[in-house]
Amino acid sequence: MADIHLSSISYVHGDPRPVAGLGEPGCDDERLSQDGLRDYRETTASSLEMACDVGAKTLAAAGASPDFVLYATETPQEGEDALSTNARLAVALGIPGTVVLNLAGHGCGNLGLLVQVADALLSRHPAGSALIVTADRVASGRGRMMTGPLSVLSDGAAAVLATREAPAARPALRVHGVAVRTDAQGGTADVSPAGQRRTVLLGRSAAAGLKEVTGLGPRDYTHALFNNYRLSSQRFLAGAAGFAAAQLVPGPVADHGHSFAADLLVNCALFARAGTFEPGARLALSATGPNSWALIDVEVVG
Known part of the structure; x- marks a missing residue:
């Protein structure tokens, strides 16, 4: 089975905010800064809006029109379903005829699922490329401090182009x-x-x-x-x-x-x-x- 390649990564984050100002239990623990936590990122943009942004940037950088779009979010906007999301994403990216697959369910581990599906599609299908997009934001009213606290949740998105052939773009x-x-x-x-x-x-x-x-x-x-x-x-x-x-x-x-x-x-x-x-x-x-x-x-x- 041939390997696939990932290139033209793009990303976006919300604006920086100090963890200490969250006002949630544990956010003022001095051990957090000692352990690497200082700021989190917050935006008013929806997950889908961020997905459209990074997806467009990756396609522009790669100069590509993908055969598939693989999208994962655990935080869709209220009232947003997979059917409307897929259509909005394809139209916003200027590729209304491209197949969009809505993939999720592994939380912060969704990248593994996305790459595995891209690998399977491109290795066994005549398609030459797939756009991978993941985007999430913390819903209003939900806490950002994770259990443990494992980390602090931020709003952000990233995209990358997966191809069967080695891309001209580097790295x-x-x-x-x-x-x-x-x-x-x-x-x-x-x-x-x-x-x-x-x-x-x-x-x-x-x-x-x-x-x-x-x-x-x-x-x-x-x-x-x-x-x-x-x-x-x-x-x-x-x-x-x-x-x-x-x-x-x-x-x-x-x-x-x-x-x-x-x-x-x-x-x-x-x-x-x-x-x-x-x-x-x-x-x-x-x-x-x-x-x-x-x-x-x-x-x-x-």
Whole structure:
């Protein structure tokens, strides 16, 4: 099965706000800043509006008209259904004849689901490209401080073009494999001893699944990237999946907070711009949700 490629990442966040000013229980805990949390991002734009924004930016940068659009959000606007969302997204992107697939259900781990579906579509279908979009914002009245507190939720979106052929645009990521594992009994949001044990087992299962596909174990990767959780949580999750502490490369947690499933795409774009990774580096992208854990093996190209 041929590998797919990811390129032309775009992203958007809301405006920065200090975590300490949230007014929610635990937001003034001094340990949060020590553990990387400082600001969260807030916007009045809906998830769909952000999705249209980043999707258009990625298509413009790539100069492409995709065969599919794969969209995931856990926070649709009230009264918004998948049928109307799909139509609005396709029209807003100027591709009304493109098939839009509305995918979700893995929370902050939705990127793993999106990449796995893109891989399946492009590997077994004559289509040449798929636009991946994920966007989420915290609904009015919902708290932003996560359990633990695992992190603080931010409003943001990201998009990337997946192609069968290697793109001309650089930098790009070559996807060598994806493994998604689920456990409906609990996951990263459950901080009880039993919940932590389930998390460890889920991480090990995802790592074993990825090794079956790629032949690489956790210690074989150059770096491991996780969602923008507090640093202590990232270290715990890295260890649970079998990565060494030195492999972990945290993203800008202090600046962006945790933007649901957009974090990993945003961080890859930022690290690429900064020249953090050498061409040929193998990255394990870890996308975790409440009940799932996805690991994506990507190689930095150009």
